[in-house]
Amino acid sequence: MPEPYFAVEKVSGSARLGRLRTPHAEIETPVFMPVGTVASVKGVPQEIVEELGAQIILGNTYHLYLRPGVETVRKMGGLHGFMSWRRAILTDSGGFQVFSLNDLRKVNEEGVTFRSHLDGSSHFFSPESAMEAQIGLGADIIMAFDECTEFPADRERVRLSMEMTARWAARSKKYFEEHKHKVPWRQWSVASGQWPVSESPSVSPPKDSGLTGHRPLTTDHCLTQSLFGIVQGGMDRELRRESALRTVEIGFPGYAIGGLSVGEPRELTREIVESTLEHLPKDKPRYLMGVGTPQEIAEYANLGVDMMDCVLPTRAARHGLLFTSEGKVSIKQARYAQDAGPLDPNCSCRVCGRYSRAYLRHLYASNEVLAQVLNTIHNLSFYLETMRRVRAGIAGASA
């Protein structure tokens, strides 16, 4: 089994350039991962998400478990087959929902009882069941089941929460190691090195994307899922350190920093990220969960974060907030009603290359679905381009 699948290729200050090998794709880091919670990067078809250069996207265990159900996805060849995404996928465990579905959940040592936001039905998630679900969904990288601690929280609460997350991490790993062979694509990917055709007739075989940096599945890729651990510890440096040590002691091929961007001041986020990174192994990928603005992702990448995801570009786009080289543009504003210029003159995306601000504003005002599509394409393009620049910057820096 090709276990050493993350390679740091260059270090420049605290920043690193790396290569992360997953069953479905090799990823250049630092990387931004668009969020596609329900197996959809809202508003944008897979082929365009590919074209924009996304190397890996996120799915969410809780949402997909509720609908369409893990078994359905599993039968369709896992998320890759189901949504016809040929590159890498990472699923969040549902730990974030322990935080965000505050009113709809109950936590105890064993796990979390959720009331479905769809129909109110009751469901139980434990580290074990979250792993079972994530194995069934078949993402390349899956996450330990954690509790994303709320902010603010007193120190004792943060400590207890962090300690439970650590125990859950051990349980997650144990279950994963015992069951990871059940991943829906393993058998055929090992055997044939390609996508299942007979098992899943509705899924077309992959065509080469033609994009540089993307390598189709080959047999020298890592062929099993990877489980990442998550560091918690709130806004307390000492608890963060302890959480990192405990998580590293359990041992994972990658480590995430969770529990940030939950309402705390930005400076505090940066401070905690910086101090937590010190306690994470340098030879493993480090994933900062749920962050941030374009400036922030560049900043964190330069601090040594290898992976980031955030709903901001996609959600903000749907709400009319667009990120540009000059900051941000609220495209719904009246001032753009007759603005014939491109959204961002310095952006090379297909939206900026073709449409005017006046048109984008009109689409938004008219509540056209196309507004969401174009806005999301631009924002994702901007984020992904931001990370390409960061990588180029690290690559070009004199060591």
Add this chain to the structure above:
RNA sequence: GCACAGGUGGGUGAGUGGUUAAAGCCAACAGACUGUAAAUCUGUCCCUCCUAGCGAGGUACGAAGGUUCGAAUCCUUCCCUGUGCA
């Protein structure tokens, strides 16, 4: 011409004597959004003034009069709209 039904703030539409400058929705304008309960949420939305507030004036429910301490609400006349009958 006659008979019904109506005319409310940018639109729609509640409100039929007193916490009504007038609900709600829409539009408009502004803001928020960071491991997605999010095509969502919040605020403003008659005018003027200020010590900026459950503040002070003014104007306002087709028009003009009237009843009343008090009227978008009741009465009279007129104007207009819709439907039906001529």
